[in-house]
Amino acid sequence: MSLPALQARWRRLTPEQRLYGRDYPVVALTGGIGSGKSTVGKFLAQKGVPYVSADALVKWIYAREESRTWLARHYPEVVNPDTGMADFRRLRARAFADPAVRLDLEAWVYPRLPDAFAAAEKSLRPVPWLVYEIPLLFERQMETLFDAVVVSWVPAAVQRERVLRRDQSDPAVVDAIIAQQLPIDEKRARADLVFDNSFERSEIETMVALEALWAELVAHP
Numbered sequence: 001m002s003l004p005a006l007q008a009r010w011r012r013l014t015p016e017q018r019l020y021g022r023d024y025p026v027v028a029l030t031g032g033i034g035s036g037k038s039t040v041g042k043f044l045a046q047k048g049v050p051y052v053s054a055d056a057l058v059k060w061i062y063a064r065e066e067s068r069t070w071l072a073r074h075y076p077e078v079v080n081p082d083t084g085m086a087d088f089r090r091l092r093a094r095a096f097a098d099p100a101v102r103l104d105l106e107a108w109v110y111p112r113l114p115d116a117f118a119a120a121e122k123s124l125r126p127v128p129w130l131v132y133e134i135p136l137l138f139e140r141q142m143e144t145l146f147d148a149v150v151v152s153w154v155p156a157a158v159q160r161e162r163v164l165r166r167d168q169s170d171p172a173v174v175d176a177i178i179a180q181q182l183p184i185d186e187k188r189a190r191a192d193l194v195f196d197n198s199f200e201r202s203e204i205e206t207m208v209a210l211e212a213l214w215a216e217l218v219a220h221p
Helices: 037-046 054-063 065-074 088-097 099-122 156-167 171-180 184-190 203-217
Strands: 026-031 051-053 130-133 148-153 193-196
Touching: 026 037, 026 184, 037 051, 037 130, 037 148, 037 203, 051 054, 051 099, 054 065, 054 088, 054 099, 054 130, 065 099, 088 099, 088 171, 148 184, 148 203, 156 171, 156 184, 193 203
Parallel strands: 026 130, 026 148, 051 130, 148 193
Antiparallel strands: none
16 A cells, blocks of 8 residues: 655655755654654554654664764763663763763764664655654754654653653653753644643554544545
8 A cells, every 4th residue: 555645735845945855755753752752653654654763863873883982982881891882771861960971972973863864764765755753853953854743742740750650760860851852832832733642542542543643644535
């Protein structure tokens, strides 16, 4: 089955205006930590939408030899000594405990994202349109590079509770991460489409809500 086209109102940009100069529409999926982006992302991938996750690209970058060498030299405390790979829980805690470290890590990762995106894209061709899950879309002021922006939203209190329950993280680390992100309600206000993920739904109820989001995205003959 072929992928339905995006509705015309979500095809807004020229390649020169779009993320990495792509000649196909790109939809951003964003939200806050613990807001359920992965739920929306998995649904879209199951619909056959070419799908790229910025978090997965970052992990791909850190798994490369040049990154492992760089981390071992500059931040050996976040490297798993048995595998030589980054321990992402330690890495996240270190980054959000020290703004200078976070900026240093971002300066390493961000210039490598275009190549990582291109590598992921190769396995997805042909690409009529694509969804890019990018948690820090608004924080990095990138929303104008996308044809449409979808926000997965939950109330801030629910967001914090879910992250603590899911990750079993230090509450201080969770609070530091949330504080570095644009408030989730502001992200909701700036979205083109919002998926309200705040309810404790059954699997069937979740699918009904996601199908409603899908109907807003794609054109129907």
